[in-house]
Amino acid sequence: MRATASLLHLDLDAFYAAVEQRDKPSLRGKPVVVGGVGGRGVVATASYEARKYGVRSAMSTREARSRCPHAAFLSGRFHAYRDTSRAVMTALRDVSPLVEPLSLDEAFVDLEAADLPDLTVATVSGLAESLRARVREVTGGLTASVGVGTSKFIAKVASDLDKPDGLVVVPPGGEVELLRPMHVTVIPGVGPATAERLRRAGIHTVADLETVSVEELVRLVGRAHGTSLHALARAQDDRAVEPERETKSVSVEGTYDTDLTDRRLMEGLLTRQAGQVAERLRASGLSGRTVTIKVRLHDFTTLNRSTTLPSPTDQASTIGRLARGLLAELDTSGGVRLLGVGVSGLADWIQEDLFGPDEEDPVEPPPAVPGPRMSRSSWSPGMDVVHADLGRGWVWGSGRGVVTVRFETAETGPGPVRSYPVDDPALEPWRPPES
Structure with a gap:
């Protein structure tokens, strides 16, 4: 420290x-x-x-x-x-x-x-x-x-x-006193499964953890994890800040408070992450050939599986389809606490139509990531739009051939709500020019 x-x-x-x-x-x-x-x-x-x-x-x-x-x-x-x-x-x-x-x-x-x-x-x-x-x-x-x-x-x-x-x-010197009354889950890597193992050993707080030898922790949770817990319980962490270096891969991962067991939910998370990876690739003018998933199981076993394409892609549907296929090869019945998707083997070009038209994903399109070019019949809740007469707004909802828009931006107060046919030529999706 x-x-x-x-x-x-x-x-x-x-x-x-x-x-x-x-x-x-x-x-x-x-x-x-x-x-x-x-x-x-x-x-x-x-x-x-x-x-x-x-x-x-x-x-x-x-x-x-x-x-x-x-x-x-x-x-x-x-x-x-x-x-x-x-x-x-x-x-x-x-x-x-x-x-x-x-x-x-x-x-x-x-x-x-x-x-x-x-x-x-x-x-x-x-x-x-x-x-x-x-x-x-x-x-x-x-x-x-x-x-x-x-x-x-x-x-x-x-x-x-x-x-x-x-x-x-x-302040320096106050680290251990800060940690001692906290529950062991404050320590990175202590999820529900590890917390349960520690609870069975009578370890509930960081103060309890501090009294346990490294040998006993290794026996309880494994060598790498036990050694890390022993150090962090004493506030010992010498990791340096690592600024961004040349991009060799683009990845997104998430750690979850509760171990995931629902396969459909995991597929949905991978699909969303694939969309985020694809958006970051496109924003950087990059594509990649190798798709990798990272899965950390309930017992902190970390698995990586990858597959390599003949040519690079930046398509969310392709990345998501391969990621879900890799997940299907793994036994996740015991629970998953971390999921991630990455693309490596980066290039600055894409071979168009290598896989033909994208198939429709079998799960919900990824949130927070723009998908294919919007058709007039697919207005997503929250998306930015612009009307020829009323200006900018956002989609409040759509269905049965009608799209409802609230006209407001960050610079205005709450705006009026209007409904239009989904194919109204005066209404268009909006994106900032620099995007």
């Missing part, structure tokens, strides 16, 4: 939902759920108003609707999330050249590389407050929770302590 609290973790609060509330004034202060909107959909993010009803990420949309039927269920707009994330990462790099993005809404920052007079708690606290204000400014009002500590682990724990819109700085 460092001698100073110089590692900062920033986490944008309920990011996807917060962007939707920012851009849709009528939804501010109301429950918003972003993800797949159909019966087989999966929740990507829920606003804090929806979380009060028990809605959470990786929950099926069907269950989310039963818990919070009055929420706005939106399919997501990746271009808006990507552009907002870029603004945040730029603000972080203005503070320090050492920034490690973990996802669109989360990053570590090494303050030792920042231009600071010293690294006292008062100085880093002031910088963190000004950084949160800067993030609010560049994102149009989004909030971020920030933690600062002597290691990545402590900074991440600290950022979770005062959500949303909080700041916690853990």
Whole structure:
């Protein structure tokens, strides 16, 4: 660990939902759920108003609707999330050249590389407050929770302590006292299965874990995991901030609070991740030949399976189809706590029509990722549109040949609602020119 609290973790609060509330004034202060909107959909993010009803990420949309039927269920707009994330990462790099993005809404920052007079708690606290204000400014009002500590682990724990819109700085020497009363699940990698093993051994809190020898932990959960738990229970973490390097692969993964056992749900998650990977490939002008899935089982066994195409692709449907095929080869009956999709073997060209027309995916199209070019009969809830007379708005709902639009943007107040035939020539999908 460092001698100073110089590692900062920033986490944008309920990011996807917060962007939707920012851009849709009528939804501010109301429950918003972003993800797949159909019966087989999966929740990507829920606003804090929806979380009060028990809605959470990786929950099926069907269950989310039963818990919070009055929420706005939106399919997501990746271009808006990507552009907002870029603004945040730029603000972080203005503070320090050492920034490690973990996802669109989360990053570590090494303050030792920042231009600071010293690294006292008062100085880093002031910088963190000004950084949160800067993030609010560049994102149009989004909030971020920030933690600062002597290691990545402590900074991440600290950022979770005062959500949303909080700041916690853990002074050097206070790490172990902070951790001791916490449940063992605060430690990365301790999910339901590991927590149950530890509970059976009488280990409930980090303080309990601290009294257990490394040999006993290795016996309980395996060598790699046991060694890691022994170190982290004592706040020992020397991982460095690793800024972005040359892209060799593009991947998305998620860790889930509850072990997944429903195969359809896992297929839906992989489909969504494949769509996010495809969007990032296209945004970077890249394609790839090798599709890989990463699956971490309930016992922390991590499996990787891959397949290689004869030529590169950037199509979500192709990546998703291969990912689901790889999943079908694995036994996941005991439960899965992490899923991921990646594409490597990157190139800057694509062979068109290699596989012929894309087949329709058998599961819900991925949330928060634009799919194929929209037809006039497929208006997704939440998508941006523009009308020849009334200007910009978003799809409130559609069905039976009618699409309903609320005309408002981040710069307006709540706007009027109008309905049109789905093939009305005056209504078009809208994307920002730079996207």
